[in-house]
Amino acid sequence: MKKKESLFxxxxxxxxxxxxxxxxxVGLIALLAxxxxxxFAPILVxxxxxxxxxxNAFLAPGTGGHLLGTDNFGRDTLSRLAYGAxxxxxIGIVVVALAAIVGTVLGLLSGFYGGWVDFTVMRLVEVFYSxxxxxxxxxxxxxxxxxxxxxxxxxxxxxxxxxxxxVRAQVLSLRNIEYIQAARATGCSxxxxxxRHIMPNTxxxxxxxxxxxxxxxxxxxxxxxxxxxxxxxPTPEWGSMVNEGKDYILLNSEMILWPGxxxxxxxxxxxxxxxxxxxxLDPRLSKQLK
Numbered sequence: 001m002k003k004k005e006s007l008f009x010x011x012x013x014x015x016x017x018x019x020x021x022x023x024x025x026v027g028l029i030a031l032l033a034x035x036x037x038x039x040f041a042p043i044l045v046x047x048x049x050x051x052x053x054x055x056n057a058f059l060a061p062g063t064g065g066h067l068l069g070t071d072n073f074g075r076d077t078l079s080r081l082a083y084g085a086x087x088x089x090x091i092g093i094v095v096v097a098l099a100a101i102v103g104t105v106l107g108l109l110s111g112f113y114g115g116w117v118d119f120t121v122m123r124l125v126e127v128f129y130s131x132x133x134x135x136x137x138x139x140x141x142x143x144x145x146x147x148x149x150x151x152x153x154x155x156x157x158x159x160x161x162x163x164x165x166x167v168r169a170q171v172l173s174l175r176n177i178e179y180i181q182a183a184r185a186t187g188c189s190x191x192x193x194x195x196r197h198i199m200p201n202t203x204x205x206x207x208x209x210x211x212x213x214x215x216x217x218x219x220x221x222x223x224x225x226x227x228x229x230x231x232x233x234p235t236p237e238w239g240s241m242v243n244e245g246k247d248y249i250l251l252n253s254e255m256i257l258w259p260g261x262x263x264x265x266x267x268x269x270x271x272x273x274x275x276x277x278x279x280x281l282d283p284r285l286s287k288q289l290k
Contacts, residue, residue, distance in 0.1 A: 017280045024276020027269040034266055038085035047076035049083045049236045058252045069254050071244065073234075077258055080236035084259065087237045088218050088266065091152055095217035096210045098156030103163025104206060108194050110164065111171025118168070125161040133158060134223065141229040151230050155220050159213060166209055170202040204281045212274035215267035222263050238263050 018024055037044060046065065053074030061069045068077040110121035128136075137154055144150045174180060175198065183193050224230030225239025226246075233240055238259040245255025 014280055018276055021276035021279060023272040024280075027272025027276070030265060030269040031273065034085050034262075034269070035089065037082050038089055041079075041082040041086065045076070045079040045082050047079045049075060049079040050234055051075060058248070061254065068258055069252070071241075071255050072248055072252070075234075077254065080241060081238070081258055081262055084236040084238045084241060085262065085266075087148065087231060087235065088221060088239075088263070091148070091155070091221045092214040092218040092270075094152045095155040095159060095221075096213045098153065099159035099213065099217075100163050100206060100210050102156070103160035103165075104167050104199070104202070106160070107164040107167025108171055108199060108202075111168040112175055112190070112194055112198065121164060121168075125164055128158060128161045133220075137220070137224065138227065138229055141224065146224075146229050146232050148231050148235070151221055151224060155217055159217065162213070163206065163209060166205055167202050170205060171198055174198050174201055208274060208278045208281060211270060211277055215270040215274075218263065218270075219267060 053070070056064060056066075056070055056074040057072050059066050059070040059074075061067060063069065066076050066078070068081070070076055071080070106121050106124075110118045136158060140154050140157075141150060144154070180193060180197060183197055188197075221230055221237070222239030222242065225237050225241075226243045228243060231237035231240050233244060241259040242256050242263075245252070245259070248255055
């Protein structure tokens with residue numbers, strides 16, 4: 001009997017197809033560079049990102065050993081960018097993981113059981129979609145107070161509906177096919193059918209959605225930081241660094257340039273990777289890259 005090919009058993013073929021997606025490779029290399037900088041920040045940078053030196057404020061790039069200059073408090077810009085990469089990437093990954101877990105579970109239950117379960121979940125999704133995203137997040141953050149933890153769970157809370165709708169659509173197309181009916185006939189429990197037979201077939205679109213969702217979470221975090229509702233100073237975070245630099249844009253435009261460029265590059269990298277994964281994991285598109 002021929003063994004059924006899964007996402008993991010076909011990994012070598014998928015990697016080969018992915019490798020032919022040039023923009024995907026560029027995005028992957030750029031993202032790995034940011035991850036290396038974030039992980040090894042204490043080794044790669046010379047200065048402490050929190051140490052102030054008012055006598056050396058607004059130094060130009062390359063002055064006094066500061067490769068990207070200093071900010072209004074004399075803190076090394078490169079060090080703050082490196083440590084800020086940790087926070088921005090962590091927020092993006094945690095937010096998407098939280099949203100994907102909540103949305104996947106609710107989407108599986110909604111699509112599989114239908115009826116009042118489906119009605120309740122979909123009305124809840126519509127309630128979340130009916131609120132303007134930024135207003136909802138700002139309102140919750142104003143009540144709870146700005147912090148890294150609050151930023152992550154609030155953003156995760158407002159991003160789960162997209163995963164729920166995606167998974168529900170996948171389940172609706174799967175729940176009545178032959179092997180699911182065979183599993184029912186053999187007495188498999190609902191939990192086994194959902195998590196053993198249906199959920200593995202929803203992994204591919206979830207992976208693509210998550211890859212494209214991380215840059216959205218990073219941008220949302222940066223927007224909150226810029227508005228003063230995100231990660232608070234002196235913690236280095238790219239959005240809050242842009243917020244700090246806006247008051248000195250004419251005096252030292254680099255304070256906005258460098259964190260803004262980091263946000264741009266990371267978001268672009270994830271989008272390139274997401275597009276490459278979508279093309280690779282879709283059988284119809286992957287054939288065109290072979």
